[in-house]
Amino acid sequence: MALHSPTPASAPGRLRLRKSIQQIESESQDHGLHRTLGPIQLMMLGIGSTIGAGIYVMTGTAAAEYAGPAILLSFLVAGLACLFTALSYGELASTMPVSGSAYSYAYVSMGEGAAWAVGWLLLLEYGVSCAGVAAGFSGYATSLLHDLGVHVPAFISTTLVQTQPTVHGASLLVAPRLDLVGAASVLLVTFLLVLGIQESARINTLVVFVKVGVLLLFLAFGLRYIHPSYLEPFIPPREDGFHYGVPGIFRAASVIFFAYVGFETVSTASAEARNPRRDVPLGIIGSLLICTLIYMCVAVVLIGVVPFRRLNVADPLAIAVDAIGQPWLALLIKVGAVIGLCSVILGLLYGQTRIFFTIARDGLLPKIFCRLHPTFRTPWIGTILLGLVVAAATATLPIDIISDLVSLGTAAAFGIVCFTVIWQRNARPDLARPFSVPLGGVRVGGVWIGLVPSLGILFCLIMAGPLFLDMIRALADGNPLPALLLGGYIVLGVLGYVLYGHSHSHLGRDKRTATV
Structure with missing residues (x-):
């Protein structure tokens, strides 16, 4: 099946320009990065990037505000959405073992415009969420230092912008303060990433064992x-909007969806994996699967030792340990949170730098993001720039203002x-697939529709639906902040492509068409 793009002279045609799979494979051979990561390191990267602010912070908020004990069902819903997506990622990674993750896949299936949009969305998923995780780190680190007798002034541990609940949602408060504690954690991780992924992966593996061990200790005592x-009641009676009842389960799932951000960071490491076709899907x-199991077990203990309405705090696990009555365990939990959140920052910032590396190689971003260090073979200048931007966001923006956007x-x-799997199966049915999504599919009018990727798309819509409805409701109640943030982000993305990407795209500049 051959798909031919319109000529680059047409602006709409430019947006539909596609890369061929052959181009993707060719580019994966000369990226200049070191292939050093094995299957265990990749799995540790995924766990390290996932277990973080979601379980340490967002779980309490989701239970207290929306789902109550039914947060367990919310984790199941969000986990299923991620599982179907993970299986789709696995197939694509086995056929296109390239850095760039969903950006590269979209370039093949839907063209340059969609690829840029996905790249911009991934900045939300990795870069912006990294700032949110660093904010969580700051909270736990400040609390830990206080327990050790070190007082951190609020003006260097609190963001410039804060949100204040009102009858219409939330309002913004601005004061002369910066979260320098969270910003410092981002800068430290940036330094490690400049040194190289092999060194960073070793540190990450050690940190994963520490933070998972601390969570298992919490489970052992908390049970x-x-x-x-x-x-x-397992499902509290519905109040208003998405507060409790069945609607609350799905709203909570969209909140804790934030907890799963990071597992697909593994796909961004394809260019640095020793055997990407086999190891990246694994x-x-x-x-x-490991993260989902840990999440559900921790959630059972969390809501079992503390009434769920008391969990809307920045450190719900610390509240639970206080209820258990083990002060030493509370100290250990905070140490685990501080160390663990550092590994999440590392994984997310790593993923973002590799995605920008790939986008810059295509000409849609300045070349500075794909310039490699002569010794470390890392995109060092781009890593430093992204680290500075994320550190600035950490110092100024609170976590609750960005989690829904993420x-x-x-x-x-x-x-x-998930859509790309369906597209690729129809465009290239002959392509070798070392890993294929299970459960097969059906043909409708000669088009193959896979069960797993279709369920993935459905569950993603389920995740996004409550967020959009809440945004519309807030707008109707006179609180335009969530809609303004989303609209502003979209406008910035469009301007980025129009003012730079469109004129610097290698695919457009060479006046080539992508044939698959």
Whole structure:
């Protein structure tokens, strides 16, 4: 099946210009990065990038505000959305073992315009969420230092912008302060990434063992203190909007979707994997399954030892440990959170630098993002620039103002990944697939429709739906902030392509068409 793009002279045609799979494979051979990562390191990268602010911060908010004990069902819904996407990622990574993740896949299936849009969405998923994770790090680090007798002034541990609840949602408060603690964590991780992925992967693997060990210790002690009465009613009666009831389960799922951001970071490491066709699918699916199991077990203990309405705090696990009555364990939990969140920052920032590396090689971003260090063979200047931008966002923006945007961007990117599997199966049915999505599919009018990728698209819509509805509701109540943030981000993305990407695209400049 051959798909021919219109000539680059037409602006709409330029947006539909596609790369061929042959181009993608050719580019993967001369990227200049070191192939040093094995399957265990890839899985540790996925776990390290995933277990973070979602479980340490967002779980409490989702339970207290939306789902109650039914947060377990919310984790199941969000986990299924990610599982279907992970299986789709696995097939694409086995056929196109390239850096760039969903951006590269979209360039093949839907063209340059869609690829740029996905790349911009991935900036939400990786770069912006990295700032949110660093904000979580700052909260736990400040609390830990306080327990050790070190007082960190609020003006260097609180963001410039804060949100204040009102009857119409939230309002913004601006004061002369910066979260320098969170910003410092981003700059430290940036330094490690400049040195090289092999060195960063070793540190990440050690950190993963520490933070998973601390969570297992929390489970071992917490199981003995669960109050069955705290789990009843399992689904609290619905109040207004998405507060409790069945709607609350899905709204909570869209919130904790943030907790799953990171597992597909493994796909961005394809260019640095020793055997990407085999190891990347294993890393993606394995890390997701391990993280989901840990999440659900921790959630059972969390809502079993503390009434769920008390969990809308920045450190819900610390509240749970206080209820258990083990001060030493509370200290250990905070140490695990601080160390663990550092590994999440590392994974997310790594993923973002590799995506920008790929976009810059295509000419849609300045070349500075793909310039390699002569010794470390890392995109060092681009890494430093991104690190500075994320550090600035960490110092100024609170986590609750960006988490919904991150979930929206992630759901959109995941849906495109699932669609790409369907497109590629129809465009190149002859392509070798070392890993294929299970359960097969059906043919409708000669077009193959896979069950797993279709379910992935459906669940991504389920994740995004409550977020959009809440945004519309806030707008109707006189709070335009969420809509303005989303609209502003979209406008910036469009301007980025129009003012730079469109005129510098290698595919457009060479006046080539992509034939698949």
